[in-house]
Amino acid sequence: MAGLCAAARAHELGLKPVVLEKGTRPGGSMLLSSCVVWRYRTFEDFRAECPGGDEELQRVIFDGFDEALEWLVSLGPKVVWEDTTNPRTTGKRFDPRSLTEVLVRAAGDVRLEERLRPELPLVLATGGFAVRYAREHGLLVRCNPWSEGDGLEFALERGATTAGDLDEFYGRAMPAPPARIGEEDYVRLSQLWDGEARFVNEDGDEFFERLPAWHESDLAQAVARQPGGTAWFIVSADFREDPRVVALREAGGTVVEEDGELRLHVAAAVTHTQGGIKIGPAARVHGVDGLFAAGADVGGISTGGYSSGLAAALVLGRIAAETALR
Numbered sequence: 517m518a519g520l521c522a523a524a525r526a527h528e529l530g531l532k533p534v535v536l537e538k539g540t541r542p543g544g545s546m547l548l549s550s551c552v553v554w555r556y557r558t559f560e561d562f563r564a565e566c567p568g569g570d571e572e573l574q575r576v577i578f579d580g581f582d583e584a585l586e587w588l589v590s591l592g593p594k595v596v597w598e599d600t601t602n603p604r605t606t607g608k609r610f611d612p613r614s615l616t617e618v619l620v621r622a623a624g625d626v627r628l629e630e631r632l633r634p635e636l637p638l639v640l641a642t643g644g645f646a647v648r649y650a651r652e653h654g655l656l657v658r659c660n661p662w663s664e665g666d667g668l669e670f671a672l673e674r675g676a677t678t679a680g681d682l683d684e685f686y687g688r689a690m691p692a693p694p695a696r697i698g699e700e701d702y703v704r705l706s707q708l709w710d711g712e713a714r715f716v717n718e719d720g721d722e723f724f725e726r727l728p729a730w731h732e733s734d735l736a737q738a739v740a741r742q743p744g745g746t747a748w749f750i751v752s753a754d755f756r757e758d759p760r761v762v763a764l765r766e767a768g769g770t771v772v773e774e775d776g777e778l779r780l781h782v783a784a785a786v787t788h789t790q791g792g793i794k795i796g797p798a799a800r801v802h803g804v805d806g807l808f809a810a811g812a813d814v815g816g817i818s819t820g821g822y823s824s825g826l827a828a829a830l831v832l833g834r835i836a837a838e839t840a841l842r
């Protein structure tokens with residue numbers, strides 16, 4: 517999303533940007549997402565939810581959000597929800613296909629199956645390194661298949677530094693293999709139990725004895741740290757026909773019923789990494805002239821919690837284009 521937003525804004529400002537997209541289709545993880553673009557209602561909430569993040573960068577995203585969202589709406593994508601359904605947050609939900617089409621049109625020159633090239637000025641927007649991280653840690657991927665850390669590597673080779681925790685990710689517990697999970701099922705198959713489950717690892721030990729945070733990414737990271745990166749979620753057998761259980765079964769996942777309880781076999785899945793390239797408030801890569809970064813390539817926005825990845829992509833993508841023009 518960040519690359520398309522940067523290009524759309526650059527185009528609007530009279531530049532002739534080129535989007536080099538490694539994948540076979542545009543839209544990255546945005547196209548697979550629930551597409552809720554949001555911010556916390558207050559900046560204090562943002563700080564409290566993501567206490568380890570770079571405060572200056574958080575301020576930039578928070579303050580730039582409303583205008584950036586208005587701009588996005590003005591491009592004409594289909595809006596599905598006029599606001600979020602979460603009382604902590606405000607924003608809009610878009611139809612991801614429509615949003616992708618609108619942004620591609622606004623961006624102008626989008627070239628598929630082309631990798632980033634060392635021509636400056638350049639906005640790095642490769643979506644972080646979830647795929648590489650998942651591979652290295654034996655976890656499931658829950659994002660586009662092309663975000664392997666190319667932007668981070670490119671920046672580091674040119675003297676950039678990192679921000680945030682490179683070991684922190686935003687993710688979900690998903691049905692464990694042998695379940696088959698197509699990318700169109702990433703939202704539907706997420707195992708979000710909102711306080712209804714207990715969590716036991718393969719050794720039978722309870723490993724997460726508090727309530728998960730509202731986004732449950734803390735739980736997904738805890739599952740990732742268990743043997744095999746898998747766990748069992750234990751819920752009442754009354755949930756036998758619950759859509760989450762039915763979906764898990766239909767995908768070929770494992771559900772065991774015993775003693776009035778259901779045991780659901782899950783595995784940690786990585787949606788995006790939270791550590792990444794260090795940038796300043798104008799989206800310049802720290803220490804490298806002519807290089808900018810936006811979206812999940814940027815580290816240190818949500819450290820210690822979770823905030824909207826789509827919002828970071830939208831706001832920082834636009835700012836990168838504006839700074840590049842200056």
Ligand SMILES: Cc1cc2nc3c(=O)[nH]c(=O)nc-3n(C[C@H](O)[C@H](O)[C@H](O)COP(=O)(O)OP(=O)(O)OC[C@H]3O[C@@H](n4cnc5c(N)ncnc54)[C@H](O)[C@@H]3O)c2cc1C
Nearest residue numbers: 517518538544545549550552632643662666811812825826
């Ligand atoms: C199932 C799911 C649900 C989600 N729901 C939400 C939600 O409701 N709200 C929210 O805020 N966030 C959500 N997210 C997260 C959100 O999609 C990401 O945070 C966001 O897309 C990040 O934007 P980005 O531009 O950094 O990365 P992406 O949108 O993934 O775009 C990165 C692009 O870079 C391309 N690329 C990678 N390497 C190269 C290279 N070397 N050269 C050229 N191109 C390259 C990729 O192919 C990709 O198209 C969800 C994600 C998923 C998967």
